[in-house]
Amino acid sequence: MFTGLIQALGTMEPLGGDSWQITCLSQSGEIIIQDLAYGDSVAVDGVCLTVEKVLKDGFIATASPETLRRTTLGGEQTPQRYVNLEASLRVGSKVGGHFVMGHVDGIGRLLAAEQTASSWEITFIGSEAIARYIVPKGSIAVNGISLTVAAYEPELFQFKVAVIPLTYAETNLCYLVAGSLVNLEGDILGKYVEKFLYSGNPHTTAPDDNSIDGITSTFLTEHGYL
Numbered sequence: 001m002f003t004g005l006i007q008a009l010g011t012m013e014p015l016g017g018d019s020w021q022i023t024c025l026s027q028s029g030e031i032i033i034q035d036l037a038y039g040d041s042v043a044v045d046g047v048c049l050t051v052e053k054v055l056k057d058g059f060i061a062t063a064s065p066e067t068l069r070r071t072t073l074g075g076e077q078t079p080q081r082y083v084n085l086e087a088s089l090r091v092g093s094k095v096g097g098h099f100v101m102g103h104v105d106g107i108g109r110l111l112a113a114e115q116t117a118s119s120w121e122i123t124f125i126g127s128e129a130i131a132r133y134i135v136p137k138g139s140i141a142v143n144g145i146s147l148t149v150a151a152y153e154p155e156l157f158q159f160k161v162a163v164i165p166l167t168y169a170e171t172n173l174c175y176l177v178a179g180s181l182v183n184l185e186g187d188i189l190g191k192y193v194e195k196f197l198y199s200g201n202p203h204t205t206a207p208d209d210n211s212i213d214g215i216t217s218t219f220l221t222e223h224g225y226l
Helices: 027-033 065-070 165-170 188-199 217-222
Strands: 008-016 019-024 041-044 047-054 058-062 081-087 106-115 120-125 139-142 145-153 158-163 181-186
Touching: 008 027, 019 027, 019 041, 019 047, 019 081, 027 058, 027 081, 041 058, 139 158, 158 165, 181 188
Parallel strands: none
Antiparallel strands: 008 019, 008 081, 019 058, 041 047, 041 081, 047 058, 106 120, 106 181, 120 158, 139 145, 139 181, 145 158
16 A cells, blocks of 8 residues: 655666566665565556565566556556656555555546646546546546546546646656656545445345445435535
């Protein structure tokens, strides 16, 4: 589990097949490397990868076929690409962003980035499968960055975020151009609500006073949750 607060910027180079070498850039990379061990999890552009070998200034990881299919890692392999890095959340650590699982829902695309007096306003487009979890003023992870949805157009599957200059400069957002692909992960809370409301739970036990069988959108509206 992660928080969406990027700790370092790195580069990612293909080693052939489904293996990658991730190299941390600048001194901020020490946060990632200082106690990194075999088997640890690191979010690379929002994708949870397992460390298979620790290097002096980075690590080697392997992406599964499902990961390659669902994320930008499965796209054209460039010799070097900038990626956002975050080590997994430790028990007792501050959660400054939101709970990010590192399980990407799908790929989005940057439409436009406009600098304002106090921030960058960036517009992305996703797919219907991703858009269902987008909520105005809610959280979304873009390339592993915890961002707040400032505006949302459900008919177009487009959403806008406002990014402070610090976040823009210290993540790979500053390297993106119109058309760049990004990894998108919706808020895990919304996925569980959807599961309980619409798809049911086939693994229920005998009903009791705390049964969720009666929870519907009407019930939540009547009790002030929607």
